[in-house]
Amino acid sequence: MSVTIREVAREASVSVATVSRVLNGKGPVQAETARRIRTAAKRLHYVPHGGARSLITRKTTTLGVLLPELHGEFFSELIRGIDVYARQKGYHLLVSSSHSDRAESEEMVRAMRGRVDGLIVLSPDVRPHALKANLPEGFPVVLVNTAGGAAFDSLTVDNFGGAVEMVRHMISLGHGRIAFLQGPSANRDATERLRGYREAMAEHGRDGTMEIAGNFREESGYEACRRLLAGKNRPTAVFAANDSMAIGLLCAFQEKGIRVPQDFAIAGFDDIPIARYVTPPLTSVSVPIAELGARAAQVLIAGLEADPVRRRRRETLATRLVVRSSCGESGSRPRSASGTAYG
Amino acid sequence: MSVTIREVAREASVSVATVSRVLNGKGPVQAETARRIRTAAKRLHYVPHGGARSLITRKTTTLGVLLPELHGEFFSELIRGIDVYARQKGYHLLVSSSHSDRAESEEMVRAMRGRVDGLIVLSPDVRPHALKANLPEGFPVVLVNTAGGAAFDSLTVDNFGGAVEMVRHMISLGHGRIAFLQGPSANRDATERLRGYREAMAEHGRDGTMEIAGNFREESGYEACRRLLAGKNRPTAVFAANDSMAIGLLCAFQEKGIRVPQDFAIAGFDDIPIARYVTPPLTSVSVPIAELGARAAQVLIAGLEADPVRRRRRETLATRLVVRSSCGESGSRPRSASGTAYG
DNA sequence: CAGGTCAATGTAAACGATTACAGAGGTGCG
DNA sequence: CGCACCTCTGTAATCGTTTACATTGACCTG
Secondary structure (H helix, E strand, O other), X not given: OOOOHHHHHHHHOOOHHHHHHHHHOOOOOOHHHHHHHHHHHHHHOOOOOHHHHHHHHOOOOEEEEEEEOOOHHHHHHHHHHHHHHHHHOOOEEEEEEEEOOHHHHHHHHHHHEOOEOEEEEOOOOOOHHHHHHHOOOOOOEEEEOOOOOOOOEEEEEOHHHHHHHHHHHHHHOOOOOEEXXXXXXXXXXXXXXXXXXXXXXXXXXXXXXXXXXXXXXXXHHHHHHHHHHHOOOOOOEEEEOOHHHHHHXXXXXXXXXXXXXXXXXXXXXXXXXXXXXXXOOOEEEEOOHHHHHHHHHHHHHHHHXXXXXXXXXXXXXXXXXXXXXXXXOOOOOOOOOOOEEEO | OOOOHHHHHHHHOOOHHHHHHHHHOOOOOOHHHHHHHHHHHHHOOOOOOHHHHHHHHOOOOEEEEEEEOOXXXXXXXXXXXXXXXXXXXXXXXXXXXXXXXXXXXXXXHHHHEOXXXXXXXXXXXXOHHHHHHHOOOOOOEEEEOOOOOOOOEXXXXXXXXXXXXXXXXXXXXXXXXXXXXXXXXXXXXHXXXXXXXXXXXXXXXXXXXXXXXXXXXXXXXXXXXHHHHHOOOOOOEEEEOOHHHHHHHHHHHHHHOOOOOOOOEEEOOEOOHHHHHOOOOOEEEEOOHHHHHHHHHHHHHHHHHOOOOOOOOEEEEOOEEEEOOOOOOOOOOOOOOOOEEEO
């Protein structure tokens, strides 16, 4: 069925060793011989068997990517970032996504071992402890946005810092009572953003924080509207833990005739592409997702090729405040390409 | 470094053959022996080497997924659909995305061969012709939303039918002059939607079609606004080839004080999650993306396990018209969970 | 011209699994 | 009791590569 190196060798009247040398560019081979081999390989559509190769070289040139169930924009951007860098370095990507429970995730860790050279893990379900137990000693792993032990390299987006910056911005615009619309409590991005909100509020001596439960989906933003308008002493601004919820809320406000930002300021987090096209354009925090992915791939590959017992890396990528008009102040400005970036 | 089957065998005081039999559940093995082997395997954290295994079994239990550069929502949903089905059947996913040019795509086809059992290809860049040339005879491939020869299984979303249905709906609401905001001309989804628009317009004897160039991005919707308002005899409705452009356009209208749907009706395509949360909620065509992915995986796996020279499959998945208020008629209804589904 | 070096190629031993085949021991049946 | 048959396990061949080592000339040098 499949054509092997042996057939190429016969076709070019040389030994398999010479074929291998030509195709891998190692060892000295006469130019004419090399040409003949390459021609034969092309004619036969020869492609080396990855398994056989990895058996002897002890490399798979494949990176494993372990992801939880996560929403649209983030997922694709991250993969894109990883893929672009990995491919450029000659690595493939073995992806496994949408794990719902812990047992499933851990099973995948096991299944991936022996097929990949290293692992990029972005999964609240997989505890670092379980990782260590299921992987051989010293197996290269990069943790992304995951509460992870000191055992592995890890990369994080500065959710905390971004949230602090946003709250400060809102306060600087004169907003007094700022509510926070939370994400899922199990999600680390969500909890870090919450922590940033609390920190920044405390820093300015505002203890009148108001926190509303949410789950990162549009509908929970939509539903938060009632809660926001309920009590007396109601807030003048909301900071949503992500853009989707902010947009859901925006929609609810619009239906109720509440003007944004005049009656109520709204801010989001993530800066998804659509954020600048809602009405009014949404002030948000831009997260470098693709960059996060690329950096994860970079750190992992560096780890593969370097001496295995080096110091663990731990990095945090900065976010960027993007001011549009949903928080006031700049409402009358002409729409620019991307809002104004600070930071 | 890595623990092999030999070490497990030694640990359990049996031969490698017996270990293999136990771990693969083939052949008769004494219960006590099996237990001892399983214990040993667990203690040593043994996982079989995928390469070695695929060498002899001639299977990789891995599916290749080849994707072009594509936007957020679609990408992740599709992968999710594929992944869920594939994993359930015990297959892994080797993903390669964001190919910009044809040469790159074809290179990936070659690289993947020898690592995967079959291929799911969703790439306008890869011509079926090139696929045939770079793959062994009879290699299982499923083409998704790709203009593909009769040589492979293929799956498509009924973009044409969905567009026809939408135009009919708009006409039934009394809209006379309906403009169409196109997607990228190289994209097959885009051209099929355009074809549907033309067909449905012609069917009702309206030759006054108006077609505006676009690229599926929000900004091109935003920019289309000028063109729409320019001439005299201006349209009363726009059908955008996807939701992102529809939302960009909505934003532009809102800035100019043009009311939707009173002054101008807007419809989109895709029914992205956010579509129901913009103002007004967007009438759109829902596309079963995850289902498309799952079905692709299903067809491919069926092809792998079945007799190889069976008839080619060619399927089209139905879309679903989702009526909200951006085209009028139902503007005053309370917002329901998902609009009203027809079809 | 003997001996050493070097370039170009071939031979064969790994790598880690699966599995055909064989052997050992037990059981049933004529 | 002898033979066939079954169950359980081991031995060794095999898959398609890479690569250490061997081999063969050609060339250089003293």
